[in-house]
Amino acid sequence: MQVATTIYAPIEERLARVEHSLKAMPEIRSDFLAKLLSHVFDTVGKRTRPALTLLSSSFHDHDHRVTEIMATAVEALHIASLVHDDTVDSSSVRRGRATLNSLWGRNAAVLAGDYIFAKSATYVCDTGDIRVIRRFSETIMELSTGELQEMSEAYNGAQTMEQYLERIYNKTASLFTTACQSGAILSGAPEKQVAALKEYGYNLGMAFQIMDDILDFEASEEDVGKPVGNDLSHGTITLPVIIALRQQSEANPILALFDSPEDASSLSLAVEFILGSSAIEESYAVASDYCRAARRQLDALPDTPARASLEELVAYVNAMRA
Amino acid sequence: MQVATTIYAPIEERLARVEHSLKAMPEIRSDFLAKLLSHVFDTVGKRTRPALTLLSSSFHDHDHRVTEIMATAVEALHIASLVHDDTVDSSSVRRGRATLNSLWGRNAAVLAGDYIFAKSATYVCDTGDIRVIRRFSETIMELSTGELQEMSEAYNGAQTMEQYLERIYNKTASLFTTACQSGAILSGAPEKQVAALKEYGYNLGMAFQIMDDILDFEASEEDVGKPVGNDLSHGTITLPVIIALRQQSEANPILALFDSPEDASSLSLAVEFILGSSAIEESYAVASDYCRAARRQLDALPDTPARASLEELVAYVNAMRA
Numbered sequence: 001m002q003v004a005t006t007i008y009a010p011i012e013e014r015l016a017r018v019e020h021s022l023k024a025m026p027e028i029r030s031d032f033l034a035k036l037l038s039h040v041f042d043t044v045g046k047r048t049r050p051a052l053t054l055l056s057s058s059f060h061d062h063d064h065r066v067t068e069i070m071a072t073a074v075e076a077l078h079i080a081s082l083v084h085d086d087t088v089d090s091s092s093v094r095r096g097r098a099t100l101n102s103l104w105g106r107n108a109a110v111l112a113g114d115y116i117f118a119k120s121a122t123y124v125c126d127t128g129d130i131r132v133i134r135r136f137s138e139t140i141m142e143l144s145t146g147e148l149q150e151m152s153e154a155y156n157g158a159q160t161m162e163q164y165l166e167r168i169y170n171k172t173a174s175l176f177t178t179a180c181q182s183g184a185i186l187s188g189a190p191e192k193q194v195a196a197l198k199e200y201g202y203n204l205g206m207a208f209q210i211m212d213d214i215l216d217f218e219a220s221e222e223d224v225g226k227p228v229g230n231d232l233s234h235g236t237i238t239l240p241v242i243i244a245l246r247q248q249s250e251a252n253p254i255l256a257l258f259d260s261p262e263d264a265s266s267l268s269l270a271v272e273f274i275l276g277s278s279a280i281e282e283s284y285a286v287a288s289d290y291c292r293a294a295r296r297q298l299d300a301l302p303d304t305p306a307r308a309s310l311e312e313l314v315a316y317v318n319a320m321r322a
Numbered sequence: 323m324q325v326a327t328t329i330y331a332p333i334e335e336r337l338a339r340v341e342h343s344l345k346a347m348p349e350i351r352s353d354f355l356a357k358l359l360s361h362v363f364d365t366v367g368k369r370t371r372p373a374l375t376l377l378s379s380s381f382h383d384h385d386h387r388v389t390e391i392m393a394t395a396v397e398a399l400h401i402a403s404l405v406h407d408d409t410v411d412s413s414s415v416r417r418g419r420a421t422l423n424s425l426w427g428r429n430a431a432v433l434a435g436d437y438i439f440a441k442s443a444t445y446v447c448d449t450g451d452i453r454v455i456r457r458f459s460e461t462i463m464e465l466s467t468g469e470l471q472e473m474s475e476a477y478n479g480a481q482t483m484e485q486y487l488e489r490i491y492n493k494t495a496s497l498f499t500t501a502c503q504s505g506a507i508l509s510g511a512p513e514k515q516v517a518a519l520k521e522y523g524y525n526l527g528m529a530f531q532i533m534d535d536i537l538d539f540e541a542s543e544e545d546v547g548k549p550v551g552n553d554l555s556h557g558t559i560t561l562p563v564i565i566a567l568r569q570q571s572e573a574n575p576i577l578a579l580f581d582s583p584e585d586a587s588s589l590s591l592a593v594e595f596i597l598g599s600s601a602i603e604e605s606y607a608v609a610s611d612y613c614r615a616a617r618r619q620l621d622a623l624p625d626t627p628a629r630a631s632l633e634e635l636v637a638y639v640n641a642m643r644a
Contacts, residue, residue, distance in 0.1 A: 031474075032470055032471070033471075088432055106428070107473060108470065110432055111410065111470045113436075114406060114465070115463055128452060133447055137441075138444055140443070141440040144433045144437040145355060147433045148354055151430060151433070
C-alpha cells in the first residue's frame with residue numbers, strides 16, 4: 001500500500017530538498033565508505049518520518065532550512081537503524097535491494113551504521129537547539145533498547161501487554177514522536193502545540209507498529225516481502241500473539257511452536273490458530289484507539305493543508321490492512 | 323606498562339567521580355541491557371581519555387560538574403567503540419575479561435554498543451555547549467571511518483604513509499583531540515589555550531597509536547595479551563610495515579605473507595624481516611616527533627601540576643616500549 005501523494009502535497013518541494021540532502025551524504029573522502037553510503041541512500045523509502053517533521057513545522061513561519069536539516073537527520077537516523085537491524089537479523093533484502101550486510105559483510109554494515117548514526121547527530125547539531133539535540137540522542141538510545149528488548153524477550157510466552165507496548169514505543173513510536181516534536185519546536189510553535197504534535201507522533205507511531213504487527217499475519221509474501229508469520233517464527237511476540245496466548249493457556253499451538261521452532265508445520269498451525277481467533281480484530285481495535293488519540297491531538301492546531309495531511313496519515317495507518 | 327599514579331594526582335578526586343558516573347550507567351529499566359552494561363562498565367581501564375579532559379580543564383576555575391560530565395562521555399564513547407571493534411574483530415577477551423560478543427553474541431554487542439554511543443551523546447548534551455556536542459558527533463563519525471578504512475585497506479601493500487596517518491587520526495587521535503579540546507573549551511579557556519590543548523591531544527594521540535603499532539611487533543603475548551604480529555596477520559598495515567615494504571619492494575616476506583595469510587611460517591618470516599630492518603627504529607622516530615610536538619604545545623600553558631601531568635603523559639607514551 002502506497003501513501004497517497006496528496007498527503008505530501010503541502011511539503012512537496014521541501015521534501016524534495018530533504019531527498020537531495022540525503023543523496024548528497026555519500027560525498028566524503030573515503031571511497032569505500034562512499035560506496036556503502038551511496039547504496040543505502042539510493043534506496044527509495046516512503047519518507048514518512050521526514051514528512052512528519054516538515055508537516056509538524058508547517059503551522060508557523062520560520063527558517064525552513066532548519067526544519068529541512070532536522071527532517072534529513074530524522075530519515076538518516078531511521079536508515080542507520082535499518083542498517084543495524086538488517087545486520088542483526090541477517091536480512092538479505094530491504095525494499096527490493098540487497099542489504100549492506102549481504103553485499104559487504106556484517107562488519108562493514110555495523111561500522112557504516114555507526115557512521116550514519118553519528119552523521120545524523122551532526123546534522124541535528126546544525127539546528128542549534130539543545131533540547132532537540134538531546135531528544136535525538138535519547139531516541140537513538142530508545143531504538144537500540146527496543147531491539148535489545150525484542151531479542152531478550154523472544155520466545156517468552158509469559159510476557160505482558162505492558163512489555164510489548166514499551167518495546168514498540170522504543171522501536172518505532174519514539175522516532176515518530178521525535179520527528180513531530182522537533183518539527184514543532186524548531187518552527188517556533190507554542191508549547192501547547194508542541195505537546196499536541198508530540199502526542200500525535202506518539203499515538204501514530206504506536207498504531208503504525210501494531211498495524212505492521214497485524215500485517216505479519218494478514219499480508220502475503222507478495223504484499224510485504226516476508227512470509228506469513230515471519231516475526232512469530234523468530235519468536236517475536238506481538239500484540240495478536242499476546243492476545244491469542246491469553247485466550248487459551250493450555251495446549252496452545254503458539255507454545256507448541258516455541259517448543260519446536262524449526263518445525264514448519266508448527267508455524268502454520270500457530271498462524272491458523274491466531275487467524276481463527278479474535279486476536280487480529282482485538283489488535284486492530286487497539287491500533288484504532290491509538291489512531292483516534294492521534295486524530296484528537298490535531299484539534300489543537302489550525303485547520304490548514306498540513307493538518308489535513310496529518311489527518312490523512314492517521315487514516316492511512318488505520319487502513320494499513322492487506 | 324602502567325600509567326604512573328603521580329600523573330593523575332591533580333585530578334584524583336575528580337576522576338573518581340567520573341568512575342562513579344560510569345559505574346552508574348547500567349541503572350536502567352531493561353534488565354537485559356543493564357546486565358550487558360554492567361559487564362562493560364565494570365572493566366577497569368587506564369582512563370587515559372577522561373584524564374586528558376580533566377587535566378585540560380584544570381587551567382581555569384569553572385563548574386567542575388560540566389567537565390566531569392564531559393570526561394564521563396569521552397570514556398563512554400571510547401568503551402562503545404571498543405564494544406563494536408571487538409564485535410567486528412570477533413575478539414573474545416579484552417583486558418582479561420570476556421567480551422560482550424563472546425558472552426551474549428554479536429547481535430547483542432552491536433545493539434549495546436549503539437546504546438552506549440547514544441548515551442555518551444546525551445551526556446555531552448548536558449554540557450549545554452553546541453560546539454562541543456558537534457565535535458563529539460564528528461568524533462563518532464571519525465572513529466567508524468577509521469575502522470572502515472582499516473577494513474578496506476587491509477592486505478593492500480601499496481598504501482601510503484598518508485593513508486596510514488589519516489587512518490590512525492580517525493581511529494585514535496580524533497578522540498584524544500576531542501578529549502583535550504572539550505576540557506579546555508568547557509573550562510572557559512581562551513581560544514589560544516584551546517588550540518594548544520587540541521594540538522597537544524592530536525599529537526599525543528598520533529604518537530600513542532604509532533607506539534601501539536610498534537608494540538604489535540616488539541611486545542610478547544604476555545605483555546599485551548596478543549600474539550606478536552597480530553595486526554599484520556589480519557592484513558593491517560601499520561607504520562613499521564609501510565617502512566619495511568618501502569625498503570625492499572621485491573621478494574618481500576610481508577608480500578609473501580599477504581599472498582598466503584593462513585601460513586604460520588609466513589607470519590614469523592615477515593615479523594623477523596621487520597624486526598631485522600630499521601623499520602621499528604624509524605617508526606619510533608616518527609612517534610617521538612609527535613611526542614615533541616605535543617610537548618611544545620604545553621609552553622602556551624601556565625606551569626601548574628596539571629601541566630606537569632600532561633608532560634608526564636608525553637614521556638609515558640614516548641617510553642611505551644616492551
